[in-house]
Amino acid sequence: MVNAVIAVDPTAAEQARKVDTARRRAPGLLQGKPVLIKDNIETAGPLPTTAGSLALKANVTGRDAPLVARLRGAGAVILGKTNLSEWANIRSNNSISGWSAVGGQTRNPYALDRNPCGSSSGSGAAVAAGIVDYAVGTETDGSITCPASINGIVGMKPTVGLVSRTHIVPISASQDTAGPMTRTVRQAAEMLRAMAGSDPADPATKDADAHLAEFAAGLDAKALGGKRIGVMRFASGFGTDPLFSAALDVLRAQGATLVEIKEFDDKDIGANEFAVLMTELKAGMNAYLATTPAAVSSRTLADLIAFNKAHPERELALFDQSLFEKAEATKGLSDPDYIKARQVSFTKAGPEGIDRLLKDNGVIALVGPTMPTSWKIDAVHGDQISGGGAGSLAAVAGYPHLTVPMGLVKGLPVGLSFIGPKWSDAMILNLGYAYEQARGPVEGPKFLPSIEQSDAIAPLLRKP
Template identity: 40%
Template sequence: MPIIEKEEEEYTVKSAIQLLIGASILSLTALLSGCSQEPEGIEPADPAWTSAANVQQQFEDGSLTSVALVEHYLEEIERNNHQGHDIRAIIEVNPKALEIAAELDRERELGVIRGPLHGMPVVLKANIATADDMATTAGASVMAGFITAEDAFHVQQLRNAGAVILGKANLSEWANFRGANSISGWSGIGGQTRNPHVLTHNPCGSSAGSGAAVAADFSLLAVGTETDGSIMCPASVNGVVGVKPTRSSVSGHGIIPIAAAQDIAGPMARHVYDTALLLDAMATPEAKTRFGTSLASAAQSEFQGETIVLVRAYDERFTGVQEMTDRVADAIREQGINVIEVMEWNLPNQLYADELEVLVYEFQRDLNNWLADFDAPAADMQAVIDYNLANEDTELALFGQEYFEQAIAIDLDTDSESYQNALANSRQLAEQHLNRYLVDLGASAIVMPSYGPAWPTPPLEGPGYSFGTSTAAAVSGYPSITLPAGAEGPLPLGLSIVGMPWSEAQLFSLASLLEAEVGGFKQPAFLSSLEEN
């Protein structure tokens, strides 16, 4: 089994002891406690399209229970996941979700509150290990039904904080690192996730289901993973908030990997505060110390920065991107903050080449290790390739497995020096690019459009993927947040905020300011096509 770092092991043991104490108290009253109900005389709260801040207050005043909240999301999933709007954001729901919610409601009645997430539902991307009744598959048919023997470390933290693991979200198969021409949001197990705003359009990926799930009101909170853009892009095009935290701030233990150099899990939700609350629970003990404060508190605090760099990167086809950038510039200046405008965001081509070399090299190494450590049904990468070839009518009908083939061809020993050079060079180039603004210009953050609008999902024709700005932060390990701040017709547009490592508190403060001034979640219209708009 995977080795857990000593710090993580001590934290898990400590948390387990605390929970056992609480469980002992509960066992004495279990027969006296039924499923939690709202107190008499209190009007039950409507859980539709709610926020974590509202839920916290409603849990406290008794107008909402965890059971009622979970029931709402299960009903929405039943109504629109594989029928109705047919979003296909959820691969499977936790069959014990209501049971867990009822237990957490009983704990609350007894005054046992595990943390700010107590009783809140969270959906996990299906490449995140859970030791329960749900499979960990990365969406791949070769992994169907695979139950891991242990939770990912950050999942155990979420459970300890009182979260209800509601289900597993669909994703781009193998986190979008199988074929060079893959279709974002498609997996062999989950099928094609649809964008809730315009159903013919793509949800991006690889955390497609996580983004679509919170956008469609299938869950209050979700967790995605990112190597480069896999949180930022689906959050942007689905019109929700996504956070790619500082490298190593969330443990990678238990996440089916692409590359340890860049992989990280992060929160996704409809509101900035909600993602801060979730990251507070997910972050490692060391990261919480380095953040210096509660991120949820930071999200409710006044922004203290003096200078912002605003990047006007956009595709001229999309007037909504320019309009969003104009409104953001005006809103920041109205707060008395100095704005330095930059007219382009061009990264050197060598950065992209080096990044790909690093990802392909680490993909073979890290995936083989994960499959072996977790005793997966596919013994190694070659077994996955062979399975796909044997089932090409279903697995390879839409696109190939070129990245698998490139990765398996690498000799981890003889190619090591080239890989090390690419790793060092890519990080240096990414850091130099960001530091040009964050250090040389003394900016508190860089603000820019996240991605262009969603595009028609193949085989539908139309404008394809246009642009994205996630790579520099992904390669450098610097933190980034995207929040909904505009639209191109009915299609949402995201605004990215990037800062120095461990500056999450300041970024959340700025994100909340911008959310209030120019952004904010808009409920999807579930249009059948753009023509319906």
């Protein structure tokens, strides 16, 4: 129905037996908890890591990504792999989020004709649908927080460098990270602690161990008291305003002082970020493919482009590969234009973006609506997104971003974003937890064929 899971690990039952035996000796933080892994992250065992592409159907590497090994070490049972927007939504601007050639279309549990967002579509939909409470997503810009918001769950994009990216199909060395997608903030905190840590193979994580914390143990339902928080009015709108206002009232009632931030000039970020992603995609993909088994015939980005052209009936029937082609035309990591683009995009999003907004307004964190509500799946026109969301600043800067469900707009969920400076992951989880505890329950999905068939809306569409 939801089509969130791309493959079930046949070793899951044996994993569970081993975990049950180990429980008696030293129970782990996620002891016995089933976890689903986005299918651009490698897991040891018989399952391939496909990134949703037929080109990687033979990519059985026999190795765990370090974050997966850490989850196993915490007692988790790896249940299988989740569907995703193919190649984590970096192949085309005309894509359909939640679709891959390997997995087909993932659907939103709140309304099955609605999009689950991406690229961590299956991870978001699986948690929302109640298949698991814990799933792993990855994000370059919005790929954890958008599907978390749109599927009504918690999603945490950590500081880039807190979680290893080794053995994850890459897009951007500057912006990529994995993170937890869960039902509650406490579960996200537990999972992040299990996943995080330094990895010698990923230089970005050299300081990760210094910033580890017992994230779940430190959660405090009164954490909002006396805190000054900036309200990102420049990111608000797209039909969420009444619910956002109610969320702000909850923050105030918990003792937070809210500071209105009406404007932010982000004109220098988008184009420069795009140049960075295209250049790093080619470099990272070529390096990753070189490590795959010999059975994977595509060894470079150019090979992937050729593969898609050779299999147009499945790979190119719905949308093109124009972004792959743009990336292939880039000149490499030593290109002065790339180096300048990264410097500008990071500076404008980080030091002159989030850091300046915090300092100039005397606040410790920023809040805003994460994304608009879900749009309908559209195989003709692709994604029809009606707003940009709150998270691009955090994505480009590499800073932490947590989304927590706010409630429903006409039966569809939306999230509240908490964003902070680099390495403020523990604080951001704490603020989100305090909001979650004060907010009250949010209605879960009903797996409606469409929102238009809901009891609230269907009568309004009929002739009186």
